[in-house]
Amino acid sequence: MKTPISFLKEIDFSKEELMELIDLSLRFKELKKKRIPHKYLEGLNIALIFEKTSTRTRSAFTVAGQDLGMNVTYLGADEIQLGRKESVADTAKVLGSMFDGIEYRGFKQEDAETLARYSGVPVWNGLTDTWHPTQMIADFMTLKEIFGSLDGLHIAYVGDGRNNVAHSLLVTAAILGVNITIIAPALLQPEEDIVTLAKEHDNGAVIEITDRIEAVKGADMLYTDVWLSMGETVDFKERIDLLLPYQINAELLAKTGKADTVVMHCLPAFHDCKTEIGLNIYEKYGLAELEITDDIFQKHSSLIFQEAENRLHSIKAIMYYSLKEL
Template sequence: MNHFQGKSLLKESDYTPSEINYLIDFAIHLKALKAQHIPHPYLQGKNIALLFEKTSTRTRSAFTVAANDLGAHPEFLGKNDIQLGKKESVVDTAKVLGSMFDGIEFRGFKQTAVEQLAQYSGVPVWNGLTDTWHPTQMIADFMTLKEHFGHLAGLTLTYVGDGRNNMANSLLVTSAMLGVNVHIGAPQDLQPAAEIVALAKQYAKQAGSAVVTTDDPAVAVTGADALYTDVWVSMGEAVDYGQRIKALLPFQINAALVAQTGQADTIIMHCLPAIHDHETEIGAQLGEQYGLAAVEITDDVFNSAQAVIFQEAANRMPAIKAIMAATLGDLFIPDSIFNG
C-alpha cells in the first residue's frame, strides 16, 4: 500500500508534487511526536550507511539523530573510509553496501554517483547533497515555510546569489512543483541552466505559479514572502573570489534589499553555513581582503526577528526522518491520498 517503500530520493522530480507535500506534512508530524516524547521506531533493527565524500554538519547530524530516533543504526563512512571511484568503482561499492545495509545516504560531488548507488545497491538511497541537487534540504525548507505561513501554494520565494548551484536548482524546481512562485536573482552568467528552468516552468504551468529569472535584484525580491541565499562559492569550486564578490554584491541580503521586497513580513532563509560576520576563518579572511563586514548576508539581517534560519536548520532532522521512514519503514500510506 505504501508506494514510497523501497524508493530512493535522488532529486525532487523523482517524486510527484503530492508526494513531496506528503513528506513535508509527515516531517511536521514526526517533529510533533519528538516534541511530545512519543517514540516512533519505524526502522527498528535497520542499518543505515552514511557516505560522505563532502564534509557536513547538518546533514550528518540530521541523518544520525533521525536514524537513532527511528530505531536504526547509522554507520558513518567518510571520504577516508570509502574508495568511491578511486580504488573501487561506485558500482562495486553499491553492490557491497547493498548486501549489508538497509538504506544508504550519499553526500558528494557527482549526481551520477548517487544514481549508480541507487541502481546497483538494491536498497533505498537518499541524496544528502550533490553538485546538482539537494532534496533533503527542500523538505526542511518547505516544511519551515509551511510552519510559518500555514500553506505553500501562492507564496513567493526569492533566491539571490549564485543561481547555478544545487540550492538554486532545487529551490527552483521544488517551488514550481508546490505552486510557490519562484524568483532567481543572479548575474546573467550565474543563472540556472536552461534545462532546469524549463523543468521548473513545466511544473509551474501545472501548479499555476510563476518562474522568474532576472539579473535585477530589485525585480527579483519584489513581493517576496521569503528571501533565500547561500554561500557565493560552493564546496570544491575553484573561482576568483574577488570577481565573484564583485558580481554578487548587488545580490547581498542586507536591510536595503529586504526593504525592496515591499512586504512587511518577509522571512529570511539560508541553508548554512553563512558568512555573515568575521567569526569564521573564511569570513575574517574575505572581510579583510575585500573590506566586507559580511558576504552573502549581513549580520543584522541574519540575526533579525524575520530570520527563520535556525528553525530551518533544526528541521533538517525531522525532514530526513520522514524521508527515511516513508521509504524504508513499511508504513501504511494509502494510494488514495495521492490519487485525489
C-alpha cells in the same frame, strides 16, 4: 520485489508525494517535541557516505536514524574506496548487501544515481553539485509552519543562481505550485536545462529568472546561500564583485515592499568574521559580510535556525517513507 524508494532529486516525485513528505515531517517534529518514542525502523542498518563535509546533514541523518531505531554507520571520504580503488557500482553492490539504506553526500549526481541503481536499497541524496533535495523538504516544511499553507506564496532566491540550492528551490517550488523568482547576475543564472525541468514540472507557479534586484517586490520570503559552493574553483574576487549587489541587506529587504517578508538561509552563512574562513575573507577583501549582512541575519536568526532544525525532522520523514514497508 518492490522497487526501493530513493530520494535523489525532486523531479522524481509528484506534488502530492512532496506534500506528503512535508506533512510527515511536521508529524515527526511533534513526536520529537513531545518526546514520544518512534522507533518504527528498529533493527535496520543505514550507511552515511560523506565525500563533502557537513554539520546539519550529518547530524540530521545520524539523529533521525537513531530516533527511528536504526543502526547508523558513518563512512567518510578517506575511509572507503568509493571511486578510487573500487567503482561506485561495485561499492553499491557491497553496501547494498549489508545495509538497508544509504545516504550519499558528494560531488557527482551520477554517483548518487549509480548507488541507487546497483545497491538494491534506498539511496538518499544528502547533496550533490546539482541537487540538494533533502534541504527542500525542510525549507518548504518551514514555510508551511510560518504561513500555514504554501498556497499563493511568492519566494525569491537572491545570489548565485547556478548552485544546487538554487536548482532545487526552483524545481521544488514549480512542482509545489509556489511562485518563485531567481534573481542573479546573468553569468550566474540557472542553466537552461534546469529552467526547462522547472517549467515541465510546473503546477501553476509563476517562474521568473532575472538579474533585476527590484524583482524581490512582493516576495513573502527571501532566500540566499553562500557565494562559493564546496569544491568550486573560481576567482573569488570576481565572484564577490559580481554578487555584492545581490547581498541581502536592509536596503534590499525594503524593496519587497512588505513589512513581514521573512529571510531564510540553508547555512553556513558568512555574515561576520567569527569563523576562520570569514576572517580570511575580511583580511583579504575587507568584507565582514557576504551574502547576508549580520543585522538581517540576526533579525531573522530564529527562523533560520528553525529551518536548520527541520533538517532533522524532514530527513526522518524521507527515510521512513523509503523504509516503512520493511
